Each structure stands twice: as C-alpha cells, then as structure tokens.
Amino acid sequence: MSGGAIGSEEGREIGERLPARRLALPRLGANLPRTLALALALPLAAALGWEAIVAAGLAQGRLLPPPSRVLATFADLHARGELLLHVAATLWRVLVGFGLGAAAGLALGALCGASRFARETLDPTLQALRAIPSIAWVPLFILWLGIFEASKVALIAVGVFFPVYLGVCDAIASVDRKLLEVSRVFRLSRVETVRRVLVPAVLPETLTALRSGLGLGFMFVVAAEFMGASEGLGYLLVDGQQMGKPDQILAAIVAFALLGKACDLVLVAATRPLVAWQDVARDRL
Incomplete structure (x- = not known):
C-alpha cells in the first residue's frame, strides 16, 4: 500500500474519532452552580467580614463604607433612574470603542504578522506609540475631536487597539x-x-x-469619562470624589466590575463555538 493511501486512511480514522471525543467533553454549564459558588466565595466572604467588623464597632466605615451602605447607594441611584443611565452611557462608549479598536488591531495585526516588510515598517512606530500613557492622549483628543463623545470613543479605541494588534501579530508570526x-x-x-x-x-x-482589549477598554473608559462627562460610571467616580461620597465611589467601582465581567462572559460565550474543536487541559481539570 502506498504512503498516500496510508496517510489518507489514518486521516479518515482520526476524523472518525474526533466527534466522539468532542462529545466526551464536559457540557457548557454542567458545573455552573459549583463554578458560581467558587467565584462568589471570596468577594462575599470579604464583604460579609467587613460588614461584621463595622457592625461590631471595630471600624467606623467612614472612608470604606460597609456593603449595606453601598447597596443602599445602588438602590437610591436606581430609584432616581440614574443607575441605568450611567451604566448605559459607559457600556455604549466601551462597545463602540472596542469595535473600532479591535477592528483596527485585527487588520494591522494580520498585516504585520503575515508580512515581514509591513512588520519592519509599521511595528517600531506602533510599539513606540504603545508606550505612551493613556492620559497623555486626553488633551490631544480634546483638541482634535472636542470634549464630547468622539474624543471619549477615540481614547477607548486606542486602549483596545494595542493588545489586539500585538496578540494577532505575534500569533501569526509564531x-x-x-x-x-x-x-x-x-x-x-x-x-x-x-x-x-x-x-x-x-x-x-x-x-x-480580544478579551485583553475589552478589559483595557473598561480601564480607558474611566480616563475618557474624566474628560468633562456628565453621565457614565466614570462620572459617578469623579462626582463621588468631589462631593466626599465614598459609598458612591465604591458603588461605581462595583458596577464597573460587574459590567466588565458580564461583557467578558458574553464575549467568551459568543466565541466559544469558534474553538470548540480544541481538546485542552482546561476542559478536563
């Protein structure tokens, strides 16, 4: 039998075994209760512990309010209709900035990863720009685009662009x-x-x-919303600092954490079918 025939038979055998192996992998959400319990154990323990310390009079909780006061702030913001407004404003800016930055990062990353000439021409400049602190772009974007939404979205897009570009370029080149x-x-x-x-x-x-870029998008939106924003979770942070409201500051931080994690979960769930063919140790541990 020729080598080509042997190779084709081996390929068919491997192809016949692949579906069975995929079916043997754990189903998505099969361990969801256990996963949620483990994920929430540490933050809940820390929150309940601090609540107990403040309630026992061991700490005043003035600069670091207990969770009960933070929850009361959430309830007050929701009752006034402000919570949804601020969350929606921040989410819109992050999603638009993420879309623009990720698209540019994918395009230039693929170009520089696939072309040595493009990599030697563009990559040194892009790596130099990557070293510029995010806050340094703020006055320039305000001068170019004004103080409204365009400058905020542009700053977020810059933050998203570099990790996506670097990841795609290195992945292709490697x-x-x-x-x-x-x-x-x-x-x-x-x-x-x-x-x-x-x-x-x-x-x-x-x-x-892309996940790294999304995370940086939420980091950059804070700097973006410092640029004269009148709504958004970053605005809540600034307002809480100026008005001396640590409970509002913590509420905004918690909202950032929950919103960022929710967006990350959506991104992971949406892209999971693209890598369903993988048989990695993570799925078996």
Missing part, C-alpha cells in the same frame, strides 16, 4: 513552520492554507487578545 510545510505537502491553495491552517492556529491567541 505559527509553527511545520504546519505550513504540511499545507504545501497537501498542495493547499493560499486560501485553503489560511482557512484550514492559519486561522485555527492563531484563533485561540486572537480571542485572548
């Missing part, structure tokens, strides 16, 4: 050369090589880069 040699052995066209070899090879790192 693809194992043996994979490309295999594609040549099987005489795959350029389109087929990209679809069947390059995309699966770089997809996990690309999704991680």
Whole structure:
C-alpha cells in the first residue's frame, strides 16, 4: 500500500474519532452552580467580614463604607433612574470603542504578522506609540475631536487597539513552520492554507487578545469619562470624589466590575463555538 493511501486512511480514522471525543467533553454549564459558588466565595466572604467588623464597632466605615451602605447607594441611584443611565452611557462608549479598536488591531495585526516588510515598517512606530500613557492622549483628543463623545470613543479605541494588534501579530508570526510545510505537502491553495491552517492556529491567541482589549477598554473608559462627562460610571467616580461620597465611589467601582465581567462572559460565550474543536487541559481539570 502506498504512503498516500496510508496517510489518507489514518486521516479518515482520526476524523472518525474526533466527534466522539468532542462529545466526551464536559457540557457548557454542567458545573455552573459549583463554578458560581467558587467565584462568589471570596468577594462575599470579604464583604460579609467587613460588614461584621463595622457592625461590631471595630471600624467606623467612614472612608470604606460597609456593603449595606453601598447597596443602599445602588438602590437610591436606581430609584432616581440614574443607575441605568450611567451604566448605559459607559457600556455604549466601551462597545463602540472596542469595535473600532479591535477592528483596527485585527487588520494591522494580520498585516504585520503575515508580512515581514509591513512588520519592519509599521511595528517600531506602533510599539513606540504603545508606550505612551493613556492620559497623555486626553488633551490631544480634546483638541482634535472636542470634549464630547468622539474624543471619549477615540481614547477607548486606542486602549483596545494595542493588545489586539500585538496578540494577532505575534500569533501569526509564531505559527509553527511545520504546519505550513504540511499545507504545501497537501498542495493547499493560499486560501485553503489560511482557512484550514492559519486561522485555527492563531484563533485561540486572537480571542485572548480580544478579551485583553475589552478589559483595557473598561480601564480607558474611566480616563475618557474624566474628560468633562456628565453621565457614565466614570462620572459617578469623579462626582463621588468631589462631593466626599465614598459609598458612591465604591458603588461605581462595583458596577464597573460587574459590567466588565458580564461583557467578558458574553464575549467568551459568543466565541466559544469558534474553538470548540480544541481538546485542552482546561476542559478536563
């Protein structure tokens, strides 16, 4: 029997075994109660412990209010209709900035990762720009785009762009050369090589880069909302600091944490089908 026939038979055998192995993986949400319990154990323990310390009179809780006061602030903001307004404003800015920054990062990252000429031409400048602190862009964006939404979205997009660009560029440039040699052995066209070899090879790192970019988007939105915003969770932080309301500051921080985690969960759930073919240790531990 020829080597090609043997290879094709082995390929068919591997292909026949793959579906069974995927079915053997844990189902999404099978351990959801346990996962939620473990995830909430530490923050709940810390919150209840601080509540007990303040209630016992061991601490005043003036600068670090107990959770009961923070929850009361949440309830007051909700009753006045301000909580949803601020959350919606921050979420809109992050999503638009994330979309623009991620699109630019994916495009330039793919270009620099696939082309040595583009990498040697563009990457040094982009890496130098990446070292600029986020707050340094604020006066320039205000001068260029004004103090309203455009400058805020632009700042968030800058924050999202760099981790996405870096992750995609490094992922493509680090693809194992043996994979490309295999594609040549099987005489795959350029389109087929990209679809069947390059995309699966770089997809996990690309999704991680997108998650990092989304996290930085929430960090940059705080600086963006310091630029004269009248609504948003960043505005709540500034207002709480100026008015001496530590409970409002903590409420805004908690809202940032919950909103950021919710967006990260949505991104993970939306992209999970793209990497369903992976059989990694994370799914078995």
